[in-house]
Each structure stands twice: as C-alpha cells, then as structure tokens.
Amino acid sequence: xxxxxxxxxxxxxxxxxxxxxxxxxxxxxxxxxxxxxxxxxxxxxxxxxxxxxxxxxxxxxxxxxxxxxxxxxxxxxxxxxxxxxxxxxxxxxxxxxxxxxxxxxxxxxxxxxxxxxxxxxxxxxxxxxxxxxxxxxxxxxxxxxxxxxxxxxxxxxxxxxxxxxxxxxxxxxxxxxxxxxxxxxxxxxxxxxxxxxxxxxxxxxxxxxxxxxxxxxxxxxxxxxxxxxxxxxxxxxxxxxxxxxxxxxxxxxxxxxxxxxxxxxxxxxxxxxxxxxxxxxxxxxxxxxxxxxxxxxxxxxxxxxxxxxxxxxxxxxxxxxxxxxxxxxxxxxxxxxxxxxxxxxxxxxxxxxxxxxxxxxxxxxxxxxxxxxxxxxxxxxxxxxxxxxxxxxxxxxxxxxxxxxx
Numbered sequence: 001x002x003x004x005x006x007x008x009x010x011x012x013x014x015x016x017x018x019x020x021x022x023x024x025x026x027x028x029x030x031x032x033x034x035x036x037x038x039x040x041x042x043x044x045x046x047x048x049x050x051x052x053x054x055x056x057x058x059x060x061x062x063x064x065x066x067x068x069x070x071x072x073x074x075x076x077x078x079x080x081x082x083x084x085x086x087x088x089x090x091x092x093x094x095x096x097x098x099x100x101x102x103x104x105x106x107x108x109x110x111x112x113x114x115x116x117x118x119x120x121x122x123x124x125x126x127x128x129x130x131x132x133x134x135x136x137x138x139x140x141x142x143x144x145x146x147x148x149x150x151x152x153x154x155x156x157x158x159x160x161x162x163x164x165x166x167x168x169x170x171x172x173x174x175x176x177x178x179x180x181x182x183x184x185x186x187x188x189x190x191x192x193x194x195x196x197x198x199x200x201x202x203x204x205x206x207x208x209x210x211x212x213x214x215x216x217x218x219x220x221x222x223x224x225x226x227x228x229x230x231x232x233x234x235x236x237x238x239x240x241x242x243x244x245x246x247x248x249x250x251x252x253x254x255x256x257x258x259x260x261x262x263x264x265x266x267x268x269x270x271x272x273x274x275x276x277x278x279x280x281x282x283x284x285x286x287x288x289x290x291x292x293x294x295x296x297x298x299x300x301x302x303x304x305x306x307x308x309x310x311x312x313x314x315x316x317x318x319x320x321x322x323x324x325x326x327x328x329x330x331x332x333x334x335x336x337x338x339x340x341x342x343x344x345x346x347x348x349x350x351x352x353x354x355x356x357x358x359x360x361x362x363x364x365x366x367x368x369x370x371x372x373x374x375x376x377x378x379x380x381x382x383x384x385x386x387x388x389x390x391x392x393x394x395x396x397x398x399x400x401x402x403x404x405x406x
Contacts, residue, residue, distance in 0.1 A: 006030055007083040007320055008051075012096050014062065016043040017293070018088035020309035023049060028317050033082070035073075037064075052080075066095060070102055077103065083320050090288050093117045094162070106320070108267075108289060115262040116269075116289040120161045120193045122262075123284075129261035131254065132283045134274070135196040139182065139189050148194060149175045155197040157227075158182075162191065169227060171197060198283065200276040202226065203247065204238070205255040206292050206300050206308060207271070208327055209264050210315050214256050215327040218300050219248040223336075223383065226272075235387060235395060236294060239336035239379055240303045247275065250282050258287055266319040268312035270296070295337060295361070295368065302358050302372045303335035334376040336383045339368035343396040351389060356382055367394045 007030040011022055014037050025032045026049035034045060038055040047053070054072065056064045085105050087096035097113035099105070114121040123133045137148040139158075149156075158181060160168040172178045172194075182189055202225040207217035222229075223237035241248050255271050270292030272285040291297045291308045301307050306328050318325040339361060347367045349360050354371070356378065361368030367390055373379050 005321060007317060008033060008081060009084045009086060009316070010035055010082045011086045011088055012036070012092050012099075013088035014040075014058070014064070014091055015089045016040050016045070018291075018309060019044075019046050020307055021086070021088060021291075021313045022046055024307075024310035024313035025317065028314065030317060033080075035069075064095065066098055069095070069099065073099065073103065084316060086316060087290065090117065090290055090293075093289055108265075112263045113289070116264075116287055118161050119159055119286055122286055123193070123195075125262060126258065126284050129257070131257055131261065132281060134198050134283050134285075137194050139192050139194060145178075145182070145194065149178055152196055154178075157195045157197050158192050159195055160192055198274060198276045198278065200274040200278075200283075202285070203241075203251055203273045203275065204292065204296065205251050205269075205271045205273070206296060207255060207259070207269050208306075208308065208311050208315060209259055209267050209269060210318070210325045210327075212260065212265050214252075214259055215325070216304075216306060216311070216330065217252050217255055218304055218330070219243070219251045219255075220296070220299070221247070234397075235390060236339040237337065237383060237387065238296060238299060239376070239383065240299070240334050242334075242376060254282060254284060258284060262287065264289065266315050268308050268315075294339060295359075295370070298359055299335045299337040299370050302370050303333045304330035305333075306330055333372045333374060334379045335370055335372040336379040337368070337370045338383060338386060338390065339366065340390050340394060341365060341396040342367045342394045344394065347394055351393075352386055354382055365396070 009025050009030055010033045011018060012035045022032050023046055031051045032049055034050050034053040036055060038057050041055055056069055085096050085099050087093045093113050094117050097108055097110045100107050101109050115125050120138055123136050126133050135152045137144055139145060154174055156172045158170045158172060170181060172181060202222045203219060205217050205219050207214050218240060220238050220240045224234050228234050229236050251273055254273060258271060267289045268291045269287060269289060271287040274283050274285055276283060291312060297308045315325050342365050345364050352369050356371045356373050357369050358372050359370040371379050371382050
C-alpha cells in the first residue's frame with residue numbers, strides 16, 4: 001500500500017528565496033512551514049500555502065542565535081511534529097544540520113554538511129578522493145603557510161571558508177602582502193584558506209540527486225568568472241553548454257564523482273569547476289546542497305523545462321515517504337542569463353524585446369534577462385549584443401561585499 005502520510009516540512013532561509021519549493025511541497029499535498037528572519041516578514045512569500053511561519057531576529061552580522069532557535073523549535077515541537085528540516089540557502093545549511101542533529105531528524109548532519117558549506121573541508125575531501133583541486137593550504141599553522149608560499153608560485157587567493165560565490169575573496173601577489181593580510185585578519189584567520197590563483201574558464205553544474213545517484217545534471221559556463229564580476233564591477237553572465245561537448249562530458253563525470261565522494265543522497269546541488277588555461281585540466285572549486293542562486297535555476301529551467309526548486313521538493317518528499325522519484329525528461333534548448341546593477345531604479349527593459357528573451361528581471365536598480373534558442377550561437381550572439389547595450393546605457397557597479405547581502 002502506498003504511503004499517503006501528510007508530511008510537515010519546515011523550510012529554513014535567512015534570504016527570500018525558494019517560493020517554488022514551498023509551493024511544490026503544498027501541491028504534493030503536504031504541510032509547509034517557514035522559519036526565516038524577522039526582517040523578511042513582509043517579503044512576498046506564498047503565505048497562502050504556508051501553514052505557519054516562525055521568525056528569528058538577526059545580530060549585527062546577519063546571524064541567528066541558534067540556541068534561541070532550538071529553544072523556540074523545542075517549544076513548537078511539543079504540539080507539532082516535523083518530518084523534515086530543509087535549508088533553502090547556502091548560508092542555512094550548517095544551521096539546519098545543527099538543528100537536525102539536536103532534534104535527531106533525518107537528513108544531512110553536521111559532518112556531511114561541512115563538505116557542502118566549508119570550502120576547506122570540500123578541498124580536503126576532494127583531494128583525499130583523488131579529485132583535482134587547485135593547490136591550497138589551511139591557515140592554521142605558520143610553518144605550513146610559509147612552506148606553501150615558498151613552494152606554490154603567487155598569485156594566490158585568500159577565501160572565506162563559509163561564504164558563497166566570490167564574497168570576501170582577496171587576491172594576493174607576494175608573500176609580504178600575504179602576511180600583511182593574514183595579520184589584518186587577526187583572530188579570524190582560521191576562518192579562511194589560501195589557494196593558488198589559476199586563471200581559466202569557470203563552469204557550473206546544476207543537478208538533482210536521489211538515493212545517491214545524479215538523475216539530472218546540466219553544465220553551463222560563466223561568461224566572466226564570478227571573481228571578475230564581483231571585483232571588477234562586471235556584468236554577471238552565464239550560458240548552458242552542449243551536453244555532448246568534451247567540456248560537458250568531463251564536468252558531468254566530475255560532478256558525479258564529487259556527489260558520491262561527499263555523501264550526497266537526496267538534494268539539489270550547484271557545483272563549480274575551473275578549466276585552467278595553463279594546463280587545460282579541470283579542477284573542482286566548490287559545491288553546495290541547494291539550488292544555484294543568481295537566477296541560474298531559471299536559466300536551467302528555460303533550457304531544460306526542469307524547475308530545480310520544484311523537483312528538489314519532490315525528491316525530499318519521496319525520500320521521506322520511501323517512494324521512487326524519476327526526473328523529468330529535459331528539453332533541448334540553450335539558454336543564457338545576464339544580470340547587472342542599473343543606474344536607474346526602474347530601468348526600461350523595452351530595448352530587450354527579441355523573441356528569444358523569455359524572462360526579465362523585476363528588481364529595483366537591476367537589469368536582467370534570460371534568452372533561449374535551439375542554437376547556442378544565437379544565444380551567445382544576443383548575449384553579446386545586449387551586453388554592449390547594458391554597458392553603455394544601464395550598468396552601475398559597487399565594491400565587492402565582504403559578506404553576503406540579502
């Protein structure tokens with residue numbers, strides 16, 4: 001007999017995102033609960049399908065007091081039994097793992113969560129499993145740092161272990177600058193790692209994993225690297241690549257190897273790689289246990305017809321009910337995305353009216369859109385044409401943030 005139990009699923013996020021996940025849980029016949037920050041209380045969450053919402057105040061660093069979260073949940077669980085805790089954003093993966101451990105909930109615990117959140121843990125695990133990573137070192141022991149600096153040629157990157165994308169990354173050109181920056185970090189040094197700066201093409205693979213198997217994966221390439229965009233005031237662009245290309249085949253295999261090595265069982269994932277210009281080899285950069293941000297999920301959906309948020313929700317539900325899950329058959333389009341800060345609060349998007357424009361961004365001081373076509377050359381040509389318009393008529397830039405902003 002099929003399991004028809006109605007699940008109570010608590011979705012946790014300190015950012016406004018994942019509405020499609022929440023809606024999908026509801027559409028599958030289950031109860032949706034939301035735990036988010038008080039400052040997001042008035043954001044347009046789909047409250048019509050949310051059974052109950054809970055709120056946490058943030059401190060000056062945008063963090064929650066997790067002991068207070070546990071106390072609040074402990075009180076709530078006296079009357080309401082949850083079947084799953086789901087982290088909707090990268091910055092909630094560790095918090096939700098901590099909650100799962102305390103309340104002995106099924107799902108990713110703190111040790112496995114480290115592989116999908118802590119860049120140092122990712123690199124160490126990948127290296128142990130024979131997966132190529134750029135030369136790196138932890139910043140715990142002075143002699144290890146000296147050895148690294150004397151044996152790995154500069155430039156290097158200092159990266160926060162627990163930030164997303166290019167947030168907080170600093171480029172270092174020599175050993176004197178390295179120690180100057182490390183000294184400036186003071187007691188926070190252990191929260192960072194040092195990595196070889198290897199220029200190359202940066203790719204991402206967005207995937208769905210069920211019962212330890214990657215059932216869907218789509219490879220794409222950033223037109224400009226996230227580091228260049230964040231630190232050079234550039235325009236964010238990405239485009240899907242053909243499934244039969246040499247790049248896609250290599251990346252999809254590495255993605256499978258990483259999911260297996262890191263112990264991913266049920267989730268969506270966004271994983272990044274670099275193809276080094278110097279040696280032509282592929283290196284693992286970072287991964288996550290969530291849907292990719294910056295509207296990359298929408299780009300993947302327009303290319304494949306697969307909504308990663310909705311399918312991730314179905315995966316979580318099937319795993320809790322002991323049911324099977326089958327990923328939809330992907331459509332065969334190519335898609336590209338462009339997002340930029342705008343000098344105008346309400347930019348006029350009328351010039352971007354080509355028939356291949358399938359999505360436009362509606363956000364103050366931003367301009368953005370997604371294109372799709374059956375021909376990849378058409379997507380790239382239109383992206384290039386529109387980029388020139390955005391550069392000359394719309395683009396604005398701000399310094400790269402040291403920590404994420406909502």
